[in-house]
Amino acid sequence: xxxxILNTIEVILNGLMTGVMYSLVALGFVLIFKASGIFNYxxxxxxxxxxxxxxxxxxxxxxxxxxxNDMFGTHYHNWxxxxxxxxxxxxxxxxxxxxxWLVERLVLKHLVNQEPIILFMATIGLxxxxxxxxxxxxxxxxxxxxxxxxxxxxxxxxxxxxxWASAGSEYYGMYIDVLDVWAAAIAVLLVVILTLFSxxxxxxxxxxxxxxxxxxxxxxxxxxxxIWVIVWSIAGMxxxxxxxxWGSKSGVQFSLSLIALKALPVLILGGFTSxxxxxxxxxxxxxxxxxxxxxxxxxxGGATENWFAYVxxxxxxxxxxxxxxxxxxxxxx
Amino acid sequence: MSEDNNIxxxxxxxxxxxxxxxxxxxxxxxEVPEGGIVALLGANGAGKTTTIKSISNILxxxxxxxxxxxxxxxxxxxxxxxxxxxxxxxxxxxxxxRHCFEHLTVEENLLTGAYIRKDGKKQIRDDLEMVYxxxxxxxxxxxxxxxxxxxxxQQMTAVGRALMARPKVILLDEPSMGLAPQLVEEIxxxxxxxxxxxxVTFLLAEQNTTVALRYATYGYILENGRVVMDxxxxxxxxxxxxxxFYLGISGGDKKSFRDVKHYRRRKxxxx
Numbered sequence: 001x002x003x004x005i006l007n008t009i010e011v012i013l014n015g016l017m018t019g020v021m022y023s024l025v026a027l028g029f030v031l032i033f034k035a036s037g038i039f040n041y042x043x044x045x046x047x048x049x050x051x052x053x054x055x056x057x058x059x060x061x062x063x064x065x066x067x068x069n070d071m072f073g074t075h076y077h078n079w080x081x082x083x084x085x086x087x088x089x090x091x092x093x094x095x096x097x098x099x100x101w102l103v104e105r106l107v108l109k110h111l112v113n114q115e116p117i118i119l120f121m122a123t124i125g126l127x128x129x130x131x132x133x134x135x136x137x138x139x140x141x142x143x144x145x146x147x148x149x150x151x152x153x154x155x156x157x158x159x160x161x162x163x164w165a166s167a168g169s170e171y172y173g174m175y176i177d178v179l180d181v182w183a184a185a186i187a188v189l190l191v192v193i194l195t196l197f198s199x200x201x202x203x204x205x206x207x208x209x210x211x212x213x214x215x216x217x218x219x220x221x222x223x224x225x226x227i228w229v230i231v232w233s234i235a236g237m238x239x240x241x242x243x244x245x246w247g248s249k250s251g252v253q254f255s256l257s258l259i260a261l262k263a264l265p266v267l268i269l270g271g272f273t274s275x276x277x278x279x280x281x282x283x284x285x286x287x288x289x290x291x292x293x294x295x296x297x298x299x300x301g302g303a304t305e306n307w308f309a310y311v312x313x314x315x316x317x318x319x320x321x322x323x324x325x326x327x328x329x330x331x332x333x
Numbered sequence: 334m335s336e337d338n339n340i341x342x343x344x345x346x347x348x349x350x351x352x353x354x355x356x357x358x359x360x361x362x363x364e365v366p367e368g369g370i371v372a373l374l375g376a377n378g379a380g381k382t383t384t385i386k387s388i389s390n391i392l393x394x395x396x397x398x399x400x401x402x403x404x405x406x407x408x409x410x411x412x413x414x415x416x417x418x419x420x421x422x423x424x425x426x427x428x429x430x431r432h433c434f435e436h437l438t439v440e441e442n443l444l445t446g447a448y449i450r451k452d453g454k455k456q457i458r459d460d461l462e463m464v465y466x467x468x469x470x471x472x473x474x475x476x477x478x479x480x481x482x483x484x485x486x487q488q489m490t491a492v493g494r495a496l497m498a499r500p501k502v503i504l505l506d507e508p509s510m511g512l513a514p515q516l517v518e519e520i521x522x523x524x525x526x527x528x529x530x531x532x533v534t535f536l537l538a539e540q541n542t543t544v545a546l547r548y549a550t551y552g553y554i555l556e557n558g559r560v561v562m563d564x565x566x567x568x569x570x571x572x573x574x575x576x577x578f579y580l581g582i583s584g585g586d587k588k589s590f591r592d593v594k595h596y597r598r599r600k601x602x603x604x
Contacts, residue, residue: 039365058454060507112393112394113393113394113395113396185478202444202448205437205441205444205448206442206445206448208434208436208437209437209445209448211436212434212436212437213432213434213435214386214394214434215391215394215428215432216428216433216434217445218391218394218416218417219389219391219420219426219427219428219432219495220414220420220425220445220446220448220449220494220495220498221416221417221419221420221421221424221425221498222417222445222448223415223416223417223448260357
């Protein structure tokens with residue numbers, strides 16, 4: 001194969017990997033939107049918060065250390081010992097469940113039957129609050145996150161692909177980050193688990209029932225409040241996975257919460273109510289923006305990755321506003 | 334109402350206000366005896382659905398509120414219980430317009446009805462078979478998405494779903510809505526069957542007065558948020574006023590609003 005084709009393949013592969021990362025974030029949005037019709041603006045911040053909490057547990061940071069020290073004139077910052085990865089992740093999941101419960105208690109409960117825009121505003125407020133809370137609890141410095149997922153380029157893949165190039169051409173192999181491959185595998189696993197859960201468990205069935213018809217769900221005795229806590233907990237766990245992946249890749253810092261913006265075009269493409277849609281939408285945007293940059297980028301001066309996804313989303317809004325996999329509107333004739 | 338019947342459900346003089354301003358029920362009282370089929374009759378906007386929803390306590394989702402009066406189920410006050418708690422005690426509503434879960438299959442719809450039950454898979458399976466025996470058509474459509482089934486099948490799914498909760502009382506809102514007359518008969522036959530064989534008590538809001546009075550044991554007539562008349566179904570069906578205003582049978586010669594006597598009679602109803 002000529003180096004040109006191999007380069008294109010490399011771009012596509014990397015695009016797919018990036019796409020998976022977008023999908024991970026979009027997934028959290030879809031879960032909450034499906035079950036409660038709320039567009040959860042705080043999803044990105046939840047990922048940041050989950051990652052911060054995880055690092056905090058790993059490194060044994062004392063929560064609210066700065067606040068405590070300022071108030072009492074002490075100088076404690078660290079317990080001295082941290083938890084191992086597994087326990088830290090379990091603890092973080094518990095924190096996210098507690099968070100979901102608090103959100104239901106303090107926010108959603110009081111806003112039942114309000115207009116969607118009011119709920120949306122509430123999640124914006126929630127996002128700002130959590131941003132501040134995260135900083136206050138764990139400090140605002142940039143942290144590295146390492147849960148033992150290998151990262152860096154794969155030499156094996158480089159060697160394998162080098163042999164694919166036609167003889168005599170100058171080609172040094174493809175670059176693929178092992179971390180990205182792991183992220184893709186974990187994302188697939190997550191989707192499989194979520195699908196099995198919603199299709200074959202009683203709670204999953206109740207979740208889908210609530211997504212279809214709130215009032216009817218009430219009449220069969222499904223408690224909307226319980227369902228909301230469950231959904232927000234699951235979204236919190238998905239946020240944790242996204243936070244781990246993005247955090248391992250680029251460090252845990254404020255900009256992590258901005259990945260939520262990239263999820264928006266993914267959602268428009270895939271449809272707000274479809275889990276497969278979130279995945280496929282993410283992949284299309286990932287591959288699309290990388291290929292566009294590779295082929296068209298040089299002609300227009302590059303940096304197309306910043307806007308490509310949004311322009312694509314714009315086109316979709318014009319021609320297929322419910323997205324590729326948006327809930328089919330059942331209409332009997 | 335005869336004294337030897339146990340009253341399971343009592344509504345005492347309730348007043349319902351929507352959005353803090355709109356007074357919809359102006360003091361409705363009714364009693365449902367154990368094992369009865371009680372019909373709640375009246376025109377559009379009379380307050381039938383509101384009465385049903387205030388019993389099942391899902392008014393809150395529509396910004397409605399019971400401001401006066403009380404509701405009792407088997408001697409206990411229930412107006413402050415959550416819908417979940419009510420379903421657990423055996424009061425289940427079937428909403429007007431069916432409200433099936435469109436994207437779930439018919440069988441999944443039925444299974445969600447058993448959501449609150451804790452008595453094990455075996456019993457739930459058995460009840461599923463029981464529902465299928467009353468509605469054989471649902472068994473054929475078990476795997477199709479409920480949204481794609483016919484109106485009659487959706488109504489059956491909704492009733493079946495309520496049955497899966499093992500209810501003592503089913504609050505059935507407008508089961509005949511949008512169905513062909515034949516199908517309406519079929520559904521009512523099944524309701525009578527369920528009432529006799531499964532000992533389910535029904536409170537049934539219905540516009541189709543003719544059919545409802547044929548199957549019900551007792552009836553209440555609502556107008557403008559008040560009960561204007563009640564009695565045994567048979568005696569209601571024979572009442573001259575009911576015949577004229579609800580059943581569309583007048584006593585021979587044509588009536589006109591110029592006829593003072595007729596006008597007064599009608600007015601008395603609306604007062």
